[in-house]
Amino acid sequence: MTITDVNTEFANEKTRQLATARRREQAFQARIDRGEIRMISPDRYQVLTGWDRGEVFTVSRNAQGEIDGIVAQHGLDTRADGTIALYASSPAWHGLGQIIPGGTTDIDEVLRLSGLDFEVATVPALYLWNGEVREHADQRHTVRTDTGAALGAVGGRYTPIQNRQGFEFLQELVGRYDVVWESAGLLRGGKRVFISIRLPEAVTVDADGINDIVVPYVAVMNDHSGNGQFQCVVTPWRPVCANTERFAVRDAVTRWAVRHTAGATDQIKEARRTLGLSVHYFDRFAAEETALARTDIAVADFHQVIADLWPLDDDATDRTRNSHAKRVGALDDVFRTEAERVGRTAYAAERAITGYLDHIAPRRPGKTMTEEIARATAVLEGADDETKNKAHRRLLQLTRA
Structure with missing residues (x-):
């Protein structure tokens, strides 16, 4: 029969807990010393390197002042099942969202994982006057067809550009239907959505010096609230975390937008020709950034x-x-x-x-x-x-x- 000295066991367990706490604190301080994160307020920190660069997170501490939790402040929507409305092909946002390593080409899968698997409809704008329901003929409301949630008030000519059309637009833009989707997600209850793909060729700034690699992305941002356009941005930028370093350079187009009207789909088809200058953009971008680096x-x-x-x-x-x-x-x-x-x-x-x-x-x-x-x-x-x-x-x- 083995007899356990509970006092000794308790002391040993406490020693192990203290050692773990010290290692956690040391590892956290090491990240600060290496310039990977920095304090921006007593309990908030910002990531300075890696895929999560720019992200802010909160550190909670117990009564002894030891770290007992790290919570990312992602700002993304939450789906009905409690998961984050974000799809990504690689870990970001501290691993939040639905991650498929290496990504997928399946639009339906990304729509489902990102929470974008809903359509937007317009319904009459009604109001109550002296007990009578009346319709505002020149206005309508946009609503989600899955939940009925109101997204915005729009004009009578407003025609929604659906989430799936954003994916199809990017496929047509690059002339490929096996596009690997980089990221997609929701903001503000579905009022705003974003979708991005990564272009195959990376951009090198000052190849003979700092050799800084910038990855080019093309992103679609769509607005269902009536307060914005359907936009495409060609930029060295990753929507979920990195700096948006898109600068106007000579002889290149970086942004294209169209209003939500009945003719929008036809206009979207013209965007491929307009944004075809994106290759020139990244060439010029690399040249100008290299000049700055030198x-x-x-x-x-x-x-x-x-x-x-x-x-x-x-x-x-x-x-x-x-x-x-x-x-x-x-x-x-x-x-x-x-x-x-x-x-x-x-x-x-x-x-x-x-x-x-x-x-x-x-x-x-x-x-x-x-x-x-x-x-x-x-x-x-x-x-x-x-x-x-x-x-x-x-x-x-x-x-x-």
Whole structure:
């Protein structure tokens, strides 16, 4: 018969728990020291490297101050079965969503896994007046045919472009029906959807120097709320996590959009010809980014670019000056991180600016949106594209100085 000393066993178990907690803390601190993550508030951190770059997560701690949980703030919709409305061909968002390693070519499978397997219909816009139900003849509502959830108010001529049409559009765009789908997902209850594919040829920035690989993607963003268009964006960008570094370059088209009308399908067919210039875009993109990567800049140069993008008036209030100082400090932090990886160059400066805009700059969410959804929507719609374009043009001037 074996006799167990419960006091000794308890002490041993506690020792093992403490050792595990120390290892978890050490591993977490090591990621900070390696520049993989950084603190942005006492309990919130941002990923700086890898597929999840830019993602924000919350660390919870127990009464002893030990890490006891990490929760990703993904901002994606949740399906009826409680799973995240996201399909991906590789792990992202801390492994959330439905992942098929290597991806799939099956549209039906992606529609199901991403939660996009519904259609959108329009129904009459009704209102109650003195006990009588009346119809607003010039307006209709868009609704999901699976749940009946209202998505938006639209005009009488509005014709939904269905989720499946987004997949078929991308197939026609690249001229292939064996396209491997990269990602697809929902935002705001299905009001906005995104679908992306990866183009086969990677883009290399400064092949003889930093040899930074940028993967080109083509993404479709569709809006069912009546507040946006069906859009296609050709860009070095991964919708679910990375910086949206799409810049206007010479002799290339990066964005195409069409309104939701009865003739939209015919117009979509014309997009293939328009977006055929995407190959020229990525060639030009690589050339311009390589020029930036080969241009060393001083911190003073970087601060001058910041001043051009966000000028500070001489009579600015103290509040405005404090906000400006915080912005400069945040940009300096990101620039230092980028400079350690690719050198103190105009390329690092550009990546610092895009990273700041996508993941750090204050973003005021709407009443029904979290901050993360607000950021995701801004990224998808290119809310900061003009600022990024201005930064790109300004930094290119330094390459010719």
